[in-house]
Each structure stands twice: as structure tokens, then as C-alpha cells.
Amino acid sequence: MPLLFAALLGACSFALAAEPERAPIRLGMIDGMSGPFANAGEAVARNLQLAVENVNARGGVRLADGMHPLQLDIFDNKQGVEESLIELRRLTDRGIPFVLQGNSSAVAAALVDAVERHNRRAGGRERVLFLNYSAVDPALTNAQCSFWHFRFDANADMRMHALTEVIRGDAQARRVYLIGQDYSFGRMVAEAARSQLAAKRPDIRIVGHELHPVGKIKDFAPYIAKIKASGADTVVTGNWGNDLTLLVKAARQFGLDAKFYTFYGNSLGAPAAIGEAGVDRVRAVAEWHPNAGGAQPGTASARFTEAFRARYPQPQDDYPMLRMHVMIEMLVRAIEQAGSTDAVAVARALEGARYRSDLHDAVMRAEDHQLIQPLYVSVMQRLRDGRIRFDNEGSGYGFRTEAYLPAMQTALPTTCRMQRPSR
Incomplete structure (x- = not known):
């Protein structure tokens, strides 16, 4: 019996080892990780990383061939427009399908234009989507709105x-x-x-x-x-x-x-x-703050805040931003609905999409890709x-x-x- 058990265990281990590792779905964050606004970029990175970890902890993103993990890649733009465009080229050269940025509306406006140009030239799966978590210039979802851009923060x-x-x-x-x-x-x-x-x-x-x-x-x-x-x-x-x-x-x-x-x-x-x-x-x-709803023990706000602090226990790191987590969750659902990371399919799945939880209730307005929350x-x-x-x-x-x-x-x-x- 022990020999049979060992043989079965060995066979299972071999099968597991032979299971192909699914390619991660990569997210490219372009923001200031150095310079005078490095603290803002670092705060964003912490929130995005925790949101990615939460998705991966439940298995990742479900596609037809199985579960795919998310992967966050960070590109330092030193909070400059020209540096951001350089980093966007690096990101697209690596085949990353999703661009994440927010700290600076000037940078966001330049990225919207650059993504438009890139997607006109690119074909099929080489196109990218731009997910904006903080750039709040109203023009970005008004006169300068773009099919390839979605804003998850309330505008100014x-x-x-x-x-x-x-x-x-x-x-x-x-x-x-x-x-x-x-x-x-x-x-x-x-x-x-x-x-x-x-x-x-x-x-x-x-x-x-x-x-x-x-x-x-x-x-x-x-x-x-x-x-x-x-x-x-x-x-x-x-x-x-x-x-x-x-x-x-x-x-x-x-x-x-x-x-x-x-x-x-x-x-x-x-x-x-x-x-x-x-x-x-x-x-x-x-869109939220840690004491929203009174934050009594056991409430959704209290649980979210406590989970963030458990992951980032240093006081200087204590800046949870719900919209980053909403953005990642809505993106994951859109990818799963689209069945791929194709920019057009995911964008159409995001249009009109609703996010509802004990913490938040929001909808992505299809007309301008502005999250209403x-x-x-x-x-x-x-x-x-x-x-x-x-x-x-x-x-x-x-x-x-x-x-x-x-x-x-x-x-x-x-x-x-x-x-x-x-x-």
C-alpha cells in the first residue's frame, strides 16, 4: 500500500509539474516613482499590487484555457510627459495590453493621444487600453474622450x-x-x-x-x-x-x-x-474613506481598511484607495466576459459595466467612459x-x-x- 500510494503521489506530482503555466495578463503602470511626487506613485503601486494579489489569491483571471495570473509592471515616468511617452513605447514593445496611469492630467492627455496613434497603427492584439485611476481633467471624458480610455476616478x-x-x-x-x-x-x-x-x-x-x-x-x-x-x-x-x-x-x-x-x-x-x-x-x-459608514467592527469599510493595513503595516504606507481596487476588479470581469485581452472586446465589455459590493456601487458610463460613483x-x-x-x-x-x-x-x-x- 505505501508503495502504491508513493507511485500515485509521484504520478500526480508529475502531472502537476507537466501542467503548463499560463501566461500572466500584464498590466503596465506608468507613473512617477522618483522625483518630488514619488510618494504619490508609491501609494498607487501599493494599492494596485494588493488588488492584483487579491485576484491571484482566488486563482487569477478565467479564460477558455484556464486561469491566468495578473502581473503588475511599473514604469517610472518621473512625472514628465516626454518620459511617459518613452515608457509607453517600452510598454507596448513588451506586448503589455493594459496601460494604467493617473497622477497628472497633462500626462494622461498625452497618453490618450499616443494610445490613439498606436492603436491606429497596430493590428489585432497589439492594441492597448488605457485605464485612468486619478487624472481628473474633465476634458479627458468630454472634448478629448477616447474609446481606448476609461476613467475610474470622479472628474474635477x-x-x-x-x-x-x-x-x-x-x-x-x-x-x-x-x-x-x-x-x-x-x-x-x-x-x-x-x-x-x-x-x-x-x-x-x-x-x-x-x-x-x-x-x-x-x-x-x-x-x-x-x-x-x-x-x-x-x-x-x-x-x-x-x-x-x-x-x-x-x-x-x-x-x-x-x-x-x-x-x-x-x-x-x-x-x-x-x-x-x-x-x-x-x-x-x-469615492470612499476608511471611516465611511461609521466603519464599525465587521463592516465592509472596516474589513477593507484592516486588510490593507495587514498588507502594509507601516504608518507611512497607510493610504488605501478604493478606486484602484474597483478598477482592477472591473477589468478582470471585462476580460472574462470578453474571453480575451483584446482591447476592443474588453472595452466593449467595460462599457456600461456595473460594480456592486458592500463598499461601492458604480457604473461605467458608455457615452464617455467615465465611472459614475x-x-x-x-x-x-x-x-x-x-x-x-x-x-x-x-x-x-x-x-x-x-x-x-x-x-x-x-x-x-x-x-x-x-x-x-x-x-
Whole structure:
């Protein structure tokens, strides 16, 4: 009997060893992994890697010939447009079918054009899809919309709509200062703030508007001095990465007594930099945050946050972003529905696709490839006060939901006139 068992075991081992290893489905992330915004690129990479690991832990992606693992390849663009185009060529030369990028709308716009050109030249399976997780310039799903591009973040107009809904009800908001980064995204944020505040709160005065170079300012004290001199009681900014962290550090240092309505004030060192001065003052908008729904033990938000922290236990790595995980899950389902990684087939499977879980309920609008999803506006709180369960990055400060907009209230009209391939 032992000999028979050993023989059977040997035969099974041989069969397993002879089982062909299915080729991985490769995802190419192009983002800044060095330079002044490396922390933003690293945060994205952590979220994408965990999402990939979650898919692979359940066997991978099911195709007709069996299960295929996902593989994340990272290309460092140093946050530059030209470097991004070089990295895109490297990615396509390697036959990677899916391009992932988000940090910088200027980069995203260049990649949309480059992917369009590549796919016109390429045939069949050499075409690629561009999945955008953070570049929020509204033009990318309006005038510059592309069949080959899908955005999984709310665009700047949608995010500003959520923030201005809160400002609408803030009776203390009278004098608003706009500050942002001097590129397409920063200009769009300012434009959206002006138009939406004019419609919702015509009594509010815009008392200043400043655009600064992206990633080049080391001392924001002169900007804070201008904001203080303007008498602003409210600051609206789309700044991200170190441009946000250094801005709020300067605001704290020089005692700026104003509320901050931000796109990314809950991220990448900002809560610790703001510290006590941000409690009940700093607001952020996102598709989700760790204390969404109260985050009581056993809730979906609590489980998701705890799983992220188990994988990345260092406080400086503590920045879970739900949209990255939604993007990977929706891509996997689209590949399985299409039965291949062919760009056209996967794109058509993504159009109109719905994602629904205990955490989120979203749909990919077919007209412009903009994900329509809920948005939260949250306000900074002390962990020790007991009103929140999770802080951010071990700072002792986190965010509590102040307003929740369901997906149907975040959707805005699109001007996209999409050109679709015949096959």
C-alpha cells in the first residue's frame, strides 16, 4: 500500500509539474516613482499590487484555457510627459495590453493621444487600453474622450460639485481663495470652483486666485501670506502630493485661520502636516474613506481598511484607495466576459459595466467612459475624541463623513462624441 500510494503521489506530482503555466495578463503602470511626487506613485503601486494579489489569491483571471495570473509592471515616468511617452513605447514593445496611469492630467492627455496613434497603427492584439485611476481633467471624458480610455476616478467637475454642495450650506463661507498647480488640472479646478460657486452661492466673493509651478515650490509661506492678506475664510485647492503637504504645513506654521476644501487633504502626509489646526476645518472629497459608514467592527469599510493595513503595516504606507481596487476588479470581469485581452472586446465589455459590493456601487458610463460613483465629503477629526475609528498614516487624525452623494447625484452631463472602431 505505501508503495502504491508513493507511485500515485509521484504520478500526480508529475502531472502537476507537466501542467503548463499560463501566461500572466500584464498590466503596465506608468507613473512617477522618483522625483518630488514619488510618494504619490508609491501609494498607487501599493494599492494596485494588493488588488492584483487579491485576484491571484482566488486563482487569477478565467479564460477558455484556464486561469491566468495578473502581473503588475511599473514604469517610472518621473512625472514628465516626454518620459511617459518613452515608457509607453517600452510598454507596448513588451506586448503589455493594459496601460494604467493617473497622477497628472497633462500626462494622461498625452497618453490618450499616443494610445490613439498606436492603436491606429497596430493590428489585432497589439492594441492597448488605457485605464485612468486619478487624472481628473474633465476634458479627458468630454472634448478629448477616447474609446481606448476609461476613467475610474470622479472628474474635477464632479469632485468640485460635491465640495460646493457642502460650501452651499456653510453660512460662514463668504470669502474664497483659489490656489492650485499651474497645469491643466489646476486650471480646471479653479474654473469649476468659480462657475459652481457663482451658481450655488452668488453671495460668495473670490478674493484671490493663484497658480504655482507643479512640484517646484519648497516654501509656500509667500502664498499663505497672500491668502491671509486677502481676508479669505475659505481656501479651495486641488493640490496633491508634496504640493499639498507643503501648502498645509505652511498654513499651520503661519496660523492661517481658514477652512480648506480640498481634493486630497486626507492623503500623503497632509493630516499630520495640518495637525490640530485641521480639526473641523479641513475637508476632502473622495469615492470612499476608511471611516465611511461609521466603519464599525465587521463592516465592509472596516474589513477593507484592516486588510490593507495587514498588507502594509507601516504608518507611512497607510493610504488605501478604493478606486484602484474597483478598477482592477472591473477589468478582470471585462476580460472574462470578453474571453480575451483584446482591447476592443474588453472595452466593449467595460462599457456600461456595473460594480456592486458592500463598499461601492458604480457604473461605467458608455457615452464617455467615465465611472459614475458615489462621493463622500469628509471633515478632519481627532482619533482620541472617539468620533472616528481609523486615523490616517498614524497621525492621530482621520476623517468623518460630512456629506454623502449617491452616484445619481454625482453624474454630470458629457460633451463626448466618441469615435468607436468598427471591430
